[in-house]
Each structure stands twice: as C-alpha cells, then as structure tokens.
Amino acid sequence: MNRKQPSFFDGEHSHHHGEPMTTSILFLAHVDELGKTLPKPAFEALGAAVDLAQQCGAILTIGLIGGEIQHAADSLASAGAAKILAVAGPDFALPRFASDALAAEGICRAANPELILAPSTSRFLRALPVLAHRLQGRVDTHVSSLRLENGALTATRWFYRQRLEGVFHRQERPWLVMLDSGCHEPWCGTPAKAIVEEIPVTLPPAAKRTTITGTRSPKSDAQTIRPDAALLFVAGAGWTKKQSDGKPHPQEAEKLILEFLRLSTASLGGSKSLVDQSGENQAVLGFMTHLNQVGQTGATPRHPKGLSTCCHGEEPHVVGWRFINERRAINLDPNCGWARGKADVLYVADAFEVMAKVNLLLAELTKTEEKIVAASD
Numbered sequence: 001m002n003r004k005q006p007s008f009f010d011g012e013h014s015h016h017h018g019e020p021m022t023t024s025i026l027f028l029a030h031v032d033e034l035g036k037t038l039p040k041p042a043f044e045a046l047g048a049a050v051d052l053a054q055q056c057g058a059i060l061t062i063g064l065i066g067g068e069i070q071h072a073a074d075s076l077a078s079a080g081a082a083k084i085l086a087v088a089g090p091d092f093a094l095p096r097f098a099s100d101a102l103a104a105e106g107i108c109r110a111a112n113p114e115l116i117l118a119p120s121t122s123r124f125l126r127a128l129p130v131l132a133h134r135l136q137g138r139v140d141t142h143v144s145s146l147r148l149e150n151g152a153l154t155a156t157r158w159f160y161r162q163r164l165e166g167v168f169h170r171q172e173r174p175w176l177v178m179l180d181s182g183c184h185e186p187w188c189g190t191p192a193k194a195i196v197e198e199i200p201v202t203l204p205p206a207a208k209r210t211t212i213t214g215t216r217s218p219k220s221d222a223q224t225i226r227p228d229a230a231l232l233f234v235a236g237a238g239w240t241k242k243q244s245d246g247k248p249h250p251q252e253a254e255k256l257i258l259e260f261l262r263l264s265t266a267s268l269g270g271s272k273s274l275v276d277q278s279g280e281n282q283a284v285l286g287f288m289t290h291l292n293q294v295g296q297t298g299a300t301p302r303h304p305k306g307l308s309t310c311c312h313g314e315e316p317h318v319v320g321w322r323f324i325n326e327r328r329a330i331n332l333d334p335n336c337g338w339a340r341g342k343a344d345v346l347y348v349a350d351a352f353e354v355m356a357k358v359n360l361l362l363a364e365l366t367k368t369e370e371k372i373v374a375a376s377d
Contacts, residue, residue, distance in 0.1 A: 025049055025058045026113035027081070028104060030123055031066025033094060038072050040228070041119035043186035045179045048146055049117045050079055050187055055148055058115075061085060063107035065100060067093025070196065077194035079187060084194050085110055087201045091208065098207035100127035105134055106201040108174065115153070116176040117146075128176060137174035144183040158300075181227075182302035182323065224261060224268035224287055232303040232324060233260065234269035234294055236311025238331075240277065240284060243352065254285050256355045263362035267303060269294035269320075271311045294320040309351040313337025330354050 027049040029042040038046075046062075053060040062081040064072055069086045076084065087103035100123060108116060108131065116131075118124050120142055132139035144165075145156040154169045155177060239253040261268055270285075270292040277284045294301060296316040306324035311317060313329060313336050321327060321342075328345045329338035338346045347354060 023056070023058050024061070024111070024113045024115070025053050026061045026063055026108065026111045026116045028063045028107065028116055028118040028124075028128075029065070029072075030095075030100070030121070031064060031069050031072045033067070035066055035068030035093070036071050037075065039119065039121055040186070041121055041179070041181035043188075044181060044184045045117050045119040046076065046079060047187035048179055048184045051184075052115075052117075052146055052148075052153075053080070056153075061111045061113060063104070063111060064088075064196075065092050065103045065107070070194070073194040073196045075191045076189070077192035078189040083111070084196050085199055086196050087199050091203050092201075094212045095123040095126070096207075096210050096212075097127050097130075098210065099203055100124070101130050101134075102203060102207060103201050104128060104131050106199045108135055110197075110199050114173045114175070116174055118176070118178050120178045120180050124178060128178065132174070132176045135174050135176075137176060138170050138172040139176040139178070140168075140170075141178045142180050143177050144180055146177065146179075225291060226265065226267040227301070229265055229267040230304055231264060231266040232269055232294070232301050232306040233257070233264070233266040234271065234306065234308045234311060235274060235285065235288065236271045236309060237273040237277065238310025238351065240274070241310075244350070249352070250285060252352065254287065256352065256359065257285065258287065259359045260355055260362070263359060263366060266307075267301065268292050269299070269301065271295065271317050272297060274311075296320065308338065308343070309355065311338075313340075313342050318342050 027046050029038050029045070031038060049060060052058070060079070060081045062076055062079065062084045064084065064086040066072065066088060067090055069088045073084050073086065085107050087106055091099055092103050104127065118128055125141060129139050129141070140155055140157065143155045143157045147154055152169055154167050156165060156167050158164065159166050235257055239257070240248055240250045242248050257268070260266065270288045272293055272295055274285070275288055275290050275293045293299065294317065296319045298320055300320045300323060302323040305326045306321055306328070308327070308329040310331065311329070312331065312333065315337070318337065327343045328347070329343040330347045330349055330351045331338060332348065332350060334348045
C-alpha cells in the first residue's frame with residue numbers, strides 16, 4: 001500500500017497545539033500611480049513571502065493591483081511564483097477604499113490562498129482589513145516577522161509602543177498578514193517577461209463615488225519628516241534653554257537645524273519635552289510638532305543612522321531609537337543617558353557650535369559637488 005505523502009496538515013508537521021501549516025501563499029501588492037514599480041515595503045514583504053514559501057514548500061502566487069501592471073509584473077517574474085494575477089485598469093490606478101477592497105477580493109477568490117502577505121502601506125492599511133472579513137478569515141497588521149516553529153507558522157509584532165514583543169499564531173484561514181517596512185531584506189531578482197492573468201472586476205457605481213481631484217504637498221524644503229532618509233536628526237529641549245550667555249536663542253537654533261536638514265536631507269525628530277513646550281508658554285521651534293516626536297509615546301523610526309542633540313537620552317526617549325543601527329549624540333553633560341551605553345559615540349560639546357561647523361562643511365561639500373556636475377556637463 002502506498003504511504004500518503006506527509007504535508008503540513010499532518011500531525012507530525014504541525015505545532016503541538018494542532019495548528020496546520022499553510023500550503024498556499026498569496027503575495028498581494030499595489031503598483032504606484034505611474035504603473036512603473038512597487039513601493040519599497042512591497043519588495044520587503046515579497047522577500048518574506050519567497051523565503052516562507054521555500055521553507056515550507058508552499059505554492060506562491062503574486063497578486064497585483066494598479067492602473068498599469070505589466071512593468072511591475074516583469075520585475076517580479078523571477079520570484080518563483082506559480083501565477084501572477086492582476087486587477088488592472090484606470091479605476092484601480094489611484095488609492096480608493098472601495099475599489100482596492102474589491103480588487104483584492106477578486107484576486108484572493110481566484111487564488112484561494114491560506115496565507116495572504118501584504119506590505120503595510122497606507123493604501124493597504126485602509127482597504128485590506130475588510131478583506132479578511134469578506135473572506136471569513138483573520139487579519140493582523142504591523143507584523144514584524146514570520147517564522148516556522150515546530151512546523152507551524154508564527155507571527156511577531158510589537159505591543160505597548162514597541163516595548164513588548166508578542167509571538168502568536170492563528171488557526172483561522174485565510175490569514176491576512178500585513179508586514180511592516182524595515183523588518184525583512186527586500187527581494188531582488190532579475191526582470192523578465194511575465195505572463196499575467198488578469199482578473200475581471202466590475203465596480204458598481206457606489207464604489208466610484210470617491211474621486212481624487214488633485215494632490216497638494218508641502219515644498220521639499222518645508223518637509224521635515226522623511227521616512228526614507230539615511231539619517232534621523234533629533235532635537236531636544238536644550239535647543240530652547242538658556243545658553244552660555246544666560247539667554248535662550250531659539251531663532252538661531254531654528255536656523256541651524258533647518259539649514260542642516262536642507263543640506264543633509266535628514267529626517268527631523270523631537271523629544272517629548274521639546275514638542276510639549278508649545279503648550280507651556282516657553283520658547284519653541286516653530287517647525288516642530290507632535291508628529292516629529294520620537295520615543296515611547298511617539299514614533300519608532302527605522303533610519304540607518306541617528307544623531308541626537310541637546311537631549312539627555314532618557315529611557316522613554318531612547319525606546320524610539322531601538323531600530324536605529326548607528327547612534328550618535330551631542331550633549332554638554334558627560335554623564336547623560338547617551339553616555340551610559342545608549343549611543344555608539346557621544347560628543348561632549350555645545351550643539352550650537354558643532355552644528356554651525358557641520359553646516360559649513362556640508363555647504364562646502366555641496367558647492368564642490370555642484371562644480372563637478374557642472375564640469376561634467
């Protein structure tokens with residue numbers, strides 16, 4: 001008698017609680033408005049999907065949503081997917097809850113996956129949670145990793161402002177998992193001609209009521225939050241306190257910081273003590289808001305490098321730095337929190353003097369680069 005081939009639904013390949021491993025994976029992504037490529041988090045989520053499919057021998061399917069999807073599909077042709085499904089057309093080019101949800105539902109019903117992996121983009125975070133309800137499955141957002149444990153799939157995510165890490169699994173299928181950016185190596189492959197199977201999805205009139213009439217964004221020099229910047233520059237309350245002459249110099253501080261952001265294209269963060277000063281009738285930095293706050297009650301950015309200035313490095317603030325790979329700080333206090341193992345390098349110096357010198361060096365470097373470019377033209 002022929003013995004049945006083991007699968008991840010068999011007891012010998014399942015978790016001790018009996019949760020079955022998945023055998024079909026759908027990677028779901030949307031194309032940008034130009035129809036040229038996928039957003040950066042999508043390549044990271046695809047990397048996780050490819051790795052997981054290889055580990056458990058699952059069938060991988062790719063699903064794309066967008067106005068034009070062929071160019072993006074070609075870039076994923078070597079990912080090893082059994083199929084590339086797509087919902088395409090002018091109605092699906094721009095973000096819209098109703099059309100995105102229906103497009104994703106059409107792809108999922110065609111693929112019939114047990115696990116759906118998608119990037120945590122703002123577009124998908126709005127539209128995909130309802131997909132799990134329509135498919136009678138479950139959804140988890142802001143997941144940081146997926147791995148196999150004793151033959152079962154487990155997910156990891158942060159709780160309580162990234163201070164607690166939780167590991168969990170689910171029995172319900174399909175299971176929709178949305179992966180955060182910066183948690184997995186992006187997939188890199190060679191482009192090739194992809195065969196795309198388009199899924200027809202007809203939108204009812206009610207799904208077209210929302211229209212995008214235009215886009216307004218701040219000028220590049222006014223934008224201070226830059227998630228893709230290589231450097232995070234954090235300003236603390238010390239910038240607005242009394243300096244060596246016994247007087248505060250908030251206007252000079254604003255000029256130094258904005259000049260550094262312009263020259264370095266860094267992203268701006270702020271300590272809670274600084275952003276709270278606007279409600280305490282104290283001198284403030286006019287461009288600093290609570291959106292810039294980094295720490296336990298603020299953001300937890302993932303920039304490769306970070307530079308903290310005029311901030312003592314208290315634990316609630318440093319919690320927001322847990323994903324910063326290289327940390328440096330400038331502070332007049334040699335015994336501040338950064339000096340106690342929380343920074344790779346601490347400069348015991350006046351931040352006003354240091355940043356003024358740094359700005360001069362950056363300005364000279366910019367002029368040199370401009371001359372080189374002009375000479376090459």
